[in-house]
Amino acid sequence: MLDTRYRVEIPGGINLDAQVVGPIPRFFAFAIDLAFRGVIVFVLSMASIPFGAFGLGGGFFLIFLFAIEWLYPVLFEVFWRGQTPGKKALGISVINDDLTPVTLGTSLVRNLLRTVDFLPLFYLAGLITMLSNRRFQRLGDLAAGTLVISVGESNRPAPQRDLVPLAPSTPLLRTEQSSIIDFLQRSQQLSEPRQRELASILEGITHEKDDNGVLQLQRLGAWFLGLR
């Protein structure tokens, strides 16, 4: 099964979940960074020409070029919470595989090994590696022990406020209650026929059919949530 959940037990005695991020958002983040780097290089090259293309200006330009090629991702990841500008735009972040923040050492290793991920062309090796393990790690991530996770806001619809909560006629297990709560929370994401289909399974509890069944189920959900 394709599950992007990555679970680590942390001090505090609980299992912390993170969502690992696949190649598509990472490609877009990389593309944004590439454009951003391109702009920086262009501005620097323009700015360095007055100081001598083969003198002072050129020398500093080459040093900056080196820094932008190799150190740009490292510095951003270490000093900007694991995010380059592109990653920030996509709401993703680099993190050590124990979910602690990425450090200078791990970030350096994962970014120097980009060279190998790029091989033979356009990150093909990195893509194949990413798709062949559960955590979407490219070669650099495997050697450094890092992951790319989602840190974006999750948008779940809030329950409708105008529901009149309904007490169940028969006692239900807590797992059953939470399923009904989930039905309420997600019902806006489901098509109406699908809602009716799901509600019809629980006809024995709601004693209603079709749209009324859906409504009864949502009212039960509101009751289990504790709305009064």
Add this chain to the structure above:
Amino acid sequence: MKQHSFVQQHGPTWQRIEDSLAKPAQADNSKVLAEHYLLLCQHLAIAKERLYDAALVERLNNLVLALYRELYRYRSETRLNFYAFFKRDFPLAIYRHRYYVLLAFLVFVMPGLIAGAWTYFDEEAVYSILDAPEVRQVERMYDPDARKLGREREADTDIFMFGFYIKNNISVAFRCFAGGMLVGIGTLLVLFFNGLFIGSIAGHLTRLEYVDTFYPFVVGHGSFELTAIVFSGAAGLRLGFAIINPGQFSRLDSLRQAGRDVVPMLYGIVLMLVIAAFLEAFWSSSTSLSIEIKYAVGALLWVLVLLYSFSGRRYESR
């Protein structure tokens, strides 16, 4: 307690913590941070245990994750201690990788010696390793009649060359390291061909009796540059060998461990190559210094670099 009351009771606290996390500039009091972390861990555990709905659990989970990352941002082990690094960490990392250093040294130097001897005794040999235009360029660079060594240049072009050496040499070292991921083959190729080219150029120029221009030029920065290339090769070979022979670990864990172990080597390589680029641009290229001074300083640098590089043994715990 029903979920709704739980959210009503603690919602404002969560909101406050979420807001404070969104402002990174605000230096969080570590005590407050730890309290928030413990509180939210408890809330998350309660929410999971009572099977509150997935959206709430996800919100609390993300909050704990953010607090956890914030809490572990300032670990003493991740702060780079320059003194400890120079004195202990870098030499110790070299010592621990001594067999990889030896192998990298041999793969780098042996082709160099053989190619050097070949081009020294055989006039045509250099052309089977390098292109004719490249050979002509190298010959021009070290022609004893040249006013300035290395390249003809003005005073502030030294800075240009500094930038040039930084970009080129460190990139070569990084690629040499990265090649280790290809089960070491990439690293071996980079070492082999760099050794081959350097050796054949040295042999060829010696044959042309450009001795007084070539060797005083390379002896100074060579101490840092050639040693750093060998170390980058050693770091790459460590990665490669970790994949080939993981020992008691899984291949993945072995690779990950190797990735952590070579980090001090990487820092050291960068520093050495920056020093090498500085020497190459501002010291080696000078024509106003006498050959004797250059040889003397070069020899001193070699002794210091080697003594330092192999001083790590005493820090190994036994």
